[in-house]
Amino acid sequence: MMRASRLAPLAALASLAGCESSSQLPMTTLAPKSDLASEIHQLFLEVTAWDALIFLIVMVAFVLAVFVFSTRAGEAAPPSQASSDLTLEIAWTLGPALVLLMISIPTVRTIFRSQPRLAPMGSLEITVVAHQWWWEFDYPDGHKTANEMHIPTGQTIRLHLLSADIIHSFWVPQLGGKRDVVPGQVNQLTFIANVPGEYPGQCAEFCGLSHANMRLRVFVQTPRDFAMWDKAELAGPATPPANDQLAVQGAQYFATSPCTTCHTVEGVSKGYIGPNLTHFGSRTTLAAGVLKNDPADVAAWITAPQTIKPGAYMPALVLPGPKLKALVAYLENLK
Ligand code: CUA
Secondary structure: OOOHHHHHHHHHHHHHHHHHHHOOOOOOOOOOOEHHHHHHHHHHHHHHHHHHHHHHHHHHHHHHHHHHOOOOOOOOOOOOOOOOOHHHHHHHHHHHHHHHHHHHHHHHHHHHHOOOOOOOOOOEEEEEEEEOOEEEEEOOOOOEEEOEEEEEOOOEEEEEEEEOOOOEEEEEHHHEEEEEEOOOOOEEEEEEEOOOEEEEEEOOOOOOOOHHHOEEEEEEEOHHHHHHHHHHHHOOOOOOOOOOHHHHHHHHHHHOOOHHHHOOEOOOEOOOOOOOOOOHHHOOEEOOOOEEOOHHHHHHHHHOHHHHOOOOOOOOOOOOHHHHHHHHHHHHHOO
């Protein structure tokens, strides 16, 4: 009989599979939700159609060769083979060249269309900074957030992609194009999202121990909802209400805690190593989309980040229970 511990990975896999099937958030390129993703999808369909045609021609030739034009037992030997046939030689040189041409024309056209050199007029330009292993989003009006990017529908989004350390790759399948994020270089991604929703993304270039845990989410909102979110982000951090003793204590503790070395909370601390926490409580996830943002997971993350995200630069903070509870209450209050 299998021991329970041996079954654990299987159970984990099964629960993961359950997560995926019940999730409304598929990481798929087959359901495009932006102009760029639609163009790439269209290209995929075109190339697949050509592939299917070639497959059909090869299969017909194969079946004819095997079942129609082959020698059967008892039949006379085949006629002598010609040493060369110029027409055939030309045909099977030109054929593949033509196939490559049919595929390369739409591919090159899509590549050029997807990379305008300048930001189109009226673009919302967001700077994306990739870190091991999280994403920073800097908005043109001055606020910063992490791992969850909000954008409006119908407006051109121009992402300027920078890396703080090594090579990463920004990829939100339903919004289109994977784009490498290279240190010392600014790459661009330009698209218009057209359907409100929540779209998951993932770093797509191996970047160390927690590469798989370098996830992100894009919230595509109506222009009105986006403007409201943007306004709330521009405001300073929420102050804990006086009757929330726990959060008030947490605020006092945070102000003198080691957290302030790496994290910024506007008007409270200035740290640039970890994500900006000014509106931490308004995010749906933490640790680059690995955990959901609820008190139990926040506490787990603070006390043992390495077990959740191997290699993470966040040090574990060993705190007595009440202090940890207060700190979590303060962070969750930062809407
Ligand atoms: Cu960053 Cu993989």
